[in-house]
């Protein structure tokens with residue numbers, strides 16, 4: 021695995037990569053600025069103002085964006101995300117923690133926090149999707165270029181895919197977003213961090229076993245668990261059904277997965293987050309989980325130590 025903050029020593033930047041860097045220079049700065057601007061606009065709306073604990077959500081959103089700026093290849097300070105000194109002044113007074121603690125890793129990427137808030141405010145799946153579509157449209161960011169590889173995407177802070185899962189016995193839905201950060205180092209960092217501090221141990225075990233062990237060892241959910249994923253089509257701005265990718269087939273034994281391998285690391289997918297929430301909250305699912313045949317507590321601890329080592333390396337870089 022790469023050291024966090026450094027290019028892999030054996031890989032020289034290609035001309036394609038350098039072109040991509042040039043085209044997307046400043047994209048996190050502009051998309052982060054737009055994201056914050058839209059959040060602040062909504063924060064002063066009656067609907068958001070009525071949400072209990074809304075200050076905490078806005079604080080988490082700011083903190084998460086600032087952290088991604090901090091770990092970005094061309095590191096950004098929190099003030100890089102503000103075009104207006106008045107807004108910067110106002111927010112530093114209202115949310116001092118976000119500005120002081122921005123070097124501490126957050127528990128969720130910005131889009132995941134936005135999704136959590138949307139679930140809280142709107143509740144219904146269609147309304148949640150509609151809110152996210154409108155939010156993203158309001159950012160007026162460049163659309164993704166069809167046919168280009170993942171690494172040529174502009175840094176939009178959008179989660180490419182959202183997922184929802186539930187246990188048929190009670191129907192309570194849990195939502196997740198794919199990691200809304202770009203870059204191999206950033207993704208590796210957030211995945212290792214989430215395995216150690218955010219996701220349920222069973223999900224962490226599956227992810228870590230595929231990341232750090234030669235023999236990946238997936239987990240299986242009871243048949244009453246249903247999981248769906250949706251991809252926002254940038255041309256139509258609507259969410260469309262998406263089959264589970266090969267990674268999710270490996271990790272969670274989801275049915276009918278794609279057979280082609282994708283470019284994303286294990287743990288990047290939206291399914292990881294929603295399935296972890298389901299295990300945490302549903303005792304029936306927890307008690308019926310089928311763990312990989314190699315699973316032991318010692319094995320999990322060993323994998324967690326590998327993730328911790330990778331993180332420690334990363335933070336020193």
Ligand SMILES: [Zn+2]
Nearest residue numbers: 265267268289
């Ligand atoms: Zn997947």
